[in-house]
Amino acid sequence: xxxxxxxxxxxMTYPIALxxxxxxxxxxxxxxxxxxxxxxFMTPGMMNLGIMGPVAVASNITHKFGxxxxxxKKHGEMGNVDKKLxxxxxxxxxxxxxxxVEVMKALFSNQDGxxxxxxxxxxxxxxxxxxxILSFVAVSMLADLIKSKSSDETGPSxxxxxFISRLKLHPLIYFPVADVYVSLWVILICGLATGYLAGTIGxxxxxxxxxMIYVFGVPAAVAAGSELYLAMFMGxxxxxxxxxxxxxDIRCTLLLYGGSLLGIYLGAYGTKVVKEGxxxxxxxxIILLCVLSRIVAVPVYLQKLGISNMDPAxxxxxxxxxxxxLFVSGISGALIIIFFVQRAxxxxxxxEASLSLGxxxxxx
Amino acid sequence: MxxxxxxxxxxxxxxxxxxxxxxxTGYATISRETxxxxxxxxxxxxxxxxxxxxxxxxxSEEMSIVADMYKxxxxxxxxxxxxxxxxxxxxxxxxLALPGLARVMRIRAIAEPEYRIxxxxxxxxxxxxxxxxxxxxxxxxxxxxxxxxYNADLSDTSKYDLTLNATNLSAENAAKALASxxxxxxxxxxxxxxxxxxxxxxxxxxxxxxxxxxxxRSVNVGIQADKGNVSVxxxxxxxxxxxxxxxxLKSIKGIKSLVCTVATTNVLYLAEKFNPDDDHFLNxxxxxEKWNAxxxxxxxxxxxxxxxxxxxxxxQQVLRANQGETGGILEDSESxxxxxxxxFGISETVDKLIQVGHSGGARTIYGGTDALLRSLSKTxxxxxxxxxxxxxxxxxAAQRMKREMLGKLKDxxxxxxxxxxxxKAKYLFGPKQLFNMIGxxxxxxxxxxxxxxxxxxxxxxxxxxxxxxxxxxxxFSALAVVVCVPIVAFSIGGFFSNFLKLLKVE
Numbered sequence: 001x002x003x004x005x006x007x008x009x010x011x012m013t014y015p016i017a018l019x020x021x022x023x024x025x026x027x028x029x030x031x032x033x034x035x036x037x038x039x040x041f042m043t044p045g046m047m048n049l050g051i052m053g054p055v056a057v058a059s060n061i062t063h064k065f066g067x068x069x070x071x072x073k074k075h076g077e078m079g080n081v082d083k084k085l086x087x088x089x090x091x092x093x094x095x096x097x098x099x100x101v102e103v104m105k106a107l108f109s110n111q112d113g114x115x116x117x118x119x120x121x122x123x124x125x126x127x128x129x130x131x132x133i134l135s136f137v138a139v140s141m142l143a144d145l146i147k148s149k150s151s152d153e154t155g156p157s158x159x160x161x162x163f164i165s166r167l168k169l170h171p172l173i174y175f176p177v178a179d180v181y182v183s184l185w186v187i188l189i190c191g192l193a194t195g196y197l198a199g200t201i202g203x204x205x206x207x208x209x210x211x212m213i214y215v216f217g218v219p220a221a222v223a224a225g226s227e228l229y230l231a232m233f234m235g236x237x238x239x240x241x242x243x244x245x246x247x248x249d250i251r252c253t254l255l256l257y258g259g260s261l262l263g264i265y266l267g268a269y270g271t272k273v274v275k276e277g278x279x280x281x282x283x284x285x286i287i288l289l290c291v292l293s294r295i296v297a298v299p300v301y302l303q304k305l306g307i308s309n310m311d312p313a314x315x316x317x318x319x320x321x322x323x324x325x326l327f328v329s330g331i332s333g334a335l336i337i338i339f340f341v342q343r344a345x346x347x348x349x350x351x352e353a354s355l356s357l358g359x360x361x362x363x364x
Numbered sequence: 365m366x367x368x369x370x371x372x373x374x375x376x377x378x379x380x381x382x383x384x385x386x387x388x389t390g391y392a393t394i395s396r397e398t399x400x401x402x403x404x405x406x407x408x409x410x411x412x413x414x415x416x417x418x419x420x421x422x423x424s425e426e427m428s429i430v431a432d433m434y435k436x437x438x439x440x441x442x443x444x445x446x447x448x449x450x451x452x453x454x455x456x457x458x459x460l461a462l463p464g465l466a467r468v469m470r471i472r473a474i475a476e477p478e479y480r481i482x483x484x485x486x487x488x489x490x491x492x493x494x495x496x497x498x499x500x501x502x503x504x505x506x507x508x509x510x511x512x513x514y515n516a517d518l519s520d521t522s523k524y525d526l527t528l529n530a531t532n533l534s535a536e537n538a539a540k541a542l543a544s545x546x547x548x549x550x551x552x553x554x555x556x557x558x559x560x561x562x563x564x565x566x567x568x569x570x571x572x573x574x575x576x577x578x579x580x581r582s583v584n585v586g587i588q589a590d591k592g593n594v595s596v597x598x599x600x601x602x603x604x605x606x607x608x609x610x611x612x613l614k615s616i617k618g619i620k621s622l623v624c625t626v627a628t629t630n631v632l633y634l635a636e637k638f639n640p641d642d643d644h645f646l647n648x649x650x651x652x653e654k655w656n657a658x659x660x661x662x663x664x665x666x667x668x669x670x671x672x673x674x675x676x677x678x679x680q681q682v683l684r685a686n687q688g689e690t691g692g693i694l695e696d697s698e699s700x701x702x703x704x705x706x707x708f709g710i711s712e713t714v715d716k717l718i719q720v721g722h723s724g725g726a727r728t729i730y731g732g733t734d735a736l737l738r739s740l741s742k743t744x745x746x747x748x749x750x751x752x753x754x755x756x757x758x759x760x761a762a763q764r765m766k767r768e769m770l771g772k773l774k775d776x777x778x779x780x781x782x783x784x785x786x787x788k789a790k791y792l793f794g795p796k797q798l799f800n801m802i803g804x805x806x807x808x809x810x811x812x813x814x815x816x817x818x819x820x821x822x823x824x825x826x827x828x829x830x831x832x833x834x835x836x837x838x839x840f841s842a843l844a845v846v847v848c849v850p851i852v853a854f855s856i857g858g859f860f861s862n863f864l865k866l867l868k869v870e
Binding site for chain 1: 508511811812815816819822823826827828833838839841842843844845846848849850852853854856857860861863864
C-alpha cells in the first residue's frame with residue numbers, strides 16, 4: 001500500500017494474516033474460558049506484528065462489538081443479563097470511550113498533526129496502561145485463589161460492597177436480576193472507568209466484571225452476562241468513534257473473527273470440564289505472561305520516542321522476546337484448555353460406546 | 365395428617381398465631397428456630413451459611429452443599445412429623461417449606477409498619493429510629509435468604525392461600541378463623557399427597573445420608589424420589605466419589621430402586637404421554653448425549669385426573685454397567701420404575717433413558733399447568749425445558765395453550781424452553797443446519813475475498829477520518845463499519861456454530 005495508507009496500516013501478507021487468525025483463535029479460547037477479555041492477548045499480539053497500537057485497539061474494539069452480540073444472546077437465554085444495570089453503566093461508559101478516543105487521537109498525531117511518529121507515544125501509553133491494569137487483575141486473581149485454598153473464606157470478598165453500602169450514597173437503585181441495590185454515583189464512576197479502559201486497551205471487562213462482583217455485589221454469572229451485554233453497546237460505540245477517526249483496520253477485524261468465533265465456543269466448552277481453581281490459575285498465569293511481554297516491548301517505544309539512547313539494532317530482539325513471550329503464554333494456555341476439552345469429548349464418546357455395546361439391560 | 369405453614373413477617377404476631385392455633389386445634393408446632401438448632405447439632409454449619417448469604421456472597425460449591433443439606437434436614441424434620449401427626453410449621457418463609465406439596469395450607473401473617481415498629485420498641489426497649497433500622501435489616505436479610513435458598517420472592521402473593529393482617533385482627537380470632545378454614549376439603553390429605561410426603565422424606569433422607577458420609581460428602585447431587593424409586597444425578601468430575609452412593613444409601617429404608625446418573629446438567633421433559641420411540645424424544649436423547657445431561661421426565665396429568673394407586677406394571681432389572689471413571693448408571697435391584705401408571709409410556713421411557721445413561725428420574729404432577737408451575741422448584745438447575753404433547757384434549761386451542769405454557773416456564777426458570785418438535789432445528793445437525801452451514805461458509809468466503817482483493821479502496825474509504833475526509837465522509841465510513849461488522853460476526857459465528865454442532869462439540 002502506498003503513501004500514508006501504508007504508514008497507517010500494516011502490509012497484509014499471508015504469514016501476518018495467519019498469525020492474526022491464530023491470535024483471534026487463542027484470544028477466543030481464553031475469552032470463552034474466562035468469560036470476558038481476550039483482547040488482553042489479541043491487542044498486544046497485533047502490536048507485536050507491527051500494527052500500530054491505536055489501530056490494534058480500534059480493530060479489536062470493533063471485533064468485540066460483533067463478538068459480544070453473539071455471546072450476549074446466549075447469556076440472555078440463560079437469564080444472566082441484568083439489562084438495567086448494563087444500561088446504567090453505559091451512560092458513563094460511552095463518555096469514557098469517547099475520552100479514550102480523544103486521548104488516543106492526541107497521542108497518535110505528532111506536533112504536525114500527522115500520525116507517523118506519534119504511533120510510538122500511543123504504543124507506549126497503551127503498554128503502560130496494559131501492564132498496570134492487567135498486573136493488578138492477575139495478582140488479585142492469584143491472591144484470591146491462594147486465599148480461598150488457605151482459609152474458610154468462600155466466594156469473592158464483600159468488603160468493598162459492605163463499605164459502600166454503609167455510606168448510603170443516595171439515590172440507590174435496585175437491579176432485579178442481580179438482586180442488589182447500588183448507588184447511582186458508584187455505577188456512574190465504574191461505568192466511566194470501564195468505558196475508558198475499553199476504549200484504551202479494549203478490555204473493559206477486566207474492570208467491569210470485577211467492579212460488578214466486588215463493588216456492586218452482583219453474582220459472578222450475572223456479572224459476566226451483563227458485562228457482555230454492556231460490551232455489545234460499548235463495542236458499537238467504540239467502533240463508531242474509532243471508525244469515525246479512520247483508525248479501524250477492517251481486515252484485522254475480519255481475520256480476528258476467523259479465529260475467535262471458533263475459539264470462543266471451545267473455551268466455553270472448557271469451563272464445563274475444567275475445575276474452577278484450574279481456570280483461575282491458568283488465567284492468572286497467562287495474564288501475567290502477557291504483562292511481561294508488554295513490559296519487554298517498552299524499551300523499543302522509549303527508543304523510538306528518543307527518550308532512551310538504546311541502539312535501534314536491539315529493537316528487533318526486544319520485539320522478538322515480547323512476541324515469543326506472548327505467543328508462548330497464549331499457545332500454552334490454549335493447549336491446556338484444548339487438552340481438557342478433547343479429554344472430556346473422548347471420555348463421553350467412550351461412555352456412549354460402552355453403553356451401546358454389550359451392556360444393555362435385561363428386561364424381565 | 366394436615367400441614368399448616370405460616371410465613372411470619374409481623375414481629376411476633378405469626379408466632380402468637382401459631383401458638384393460638386395449636387391450642388385450638390391440638391396440632392403440634394414446629395418453628396424454624398427449632399429446626400435450625402437441631403440442624404446445627406446434626407453438624408450442618410447453619411450459622412456459617414447464614415453469614416455467607418447475609419454478606420451477599422455467591423455460594424461456593426462447599427456452601428451450596430451446606431445449603432442443600434440444610435434444606436434436606438428441614439424437609440426431613442417436617443415430613444417426619446407430618447407423617448405421624450398434624451403440624452403447624454412457622455418461619456419467616458414458612459410457605460416455602462415442602463415445595464410442590466399439594467393440600468398444604470399456606471398462610472402469610474403481616475402487619476403494617478407502625479405496628480411492627482411499636483412491637484420492636486416494646487420488646488427491645490429501643491428508640492423508634494433504631495427499631496425501624498432493625499426491621500429494615502431483618503427484612504433485607506430475610507429477602508436475601510429467601511432469594512438465595514429458594515429463588516423466591518416473599519412478596520409474591522400467589523404463593524399464599526390466605527394473608528392475615530395483625531393490625532386489624534387479633535391472633536386469637538385469626539386462629540379461630542384458621543381452625544375453621546383448615547377444615548375445607550382443599551386442605552385435607554389424599555393418598556397422593558401422603559405418597560408425595562413420603563417421597564419428599566425419602567429424597568431428603570438420601571441427601572442427608574450422602575452429605576453425612578465421609579466417602580460422598582463432597583458430591584453435589586440432585587435427588588428425586590417417586591413412589592420409592594430414587595434417582596440421583598451428579599457431575600462427571602465427581603464420578604469417583606459418587607461411585608460410593610449406592611453403598612451409602614443401602615441403609616435408607618423405603619428405597620425400591622436406585623438409579624445414579626452422571627450428568628453435567630439437567631433437562632426437563634414435560635408431556636402428557638411418552639413414547640420412547642418417538643423421533644422427538646430420540647432427538648432429546650441426542651441432545652442429552654451431547655451435553656452429558658440427565659433427562660427428568662414429568663407427566664402433566666389433567667386437572668380432573670385422579671392419581672392412580674394401581675400396582676406398577678413393569679418390573680425391570682436396573683442396568684449394572686461398568687462405566688469406569690466417567691460413571692454412569694449404578695445398581696440396584698429388581699424393582700418397579702418410577703411413576704409407571706399404565707398407558708402413559710413412562711416406564712418404557714425411563715427404561716430407555718436408563719439404557720442410554722441419561723435418566724434423571726420421573727414423576728407425575730396432577731392438576732394441570734397451574735399445579736405444574738407450583739410444583740416445579742425454581743432452584744432446580746435446568747439447562748433446557750422441552751415440552752412434548754400437551755393439552756391434547758383441547759383441540760384447536762392446544763397450540764395456543766402450549767405457547768402460553770412455554771412463556772410461563774421461560775419466566776419461571778429463565779432458561780430456553782422449547783417444544784420437542786423444534787429441538788432438531790435448534791440443537792441438532794440436520795439438512796437445515798447443513799444448508800445453513802454451507803450458506804454461512806459461502807458468505808464467509810465471499811466477505812474475505814472482497815475484503816482482501818480490494819484492500820486499498822476499502823481502507824481508503826474507511827480511513828477518511830485520518831486523511832482529511834469531511835464530517836459526512838467520516839460519518840458514512842463509520843456507519844458502514846458498524847453496520848457490516850454484525851453481519852460478518854453472525855455469518856462467521858453461524859458457520860462455526862453449525863460446524864461444531866456437526867462435530868457434537870457444544
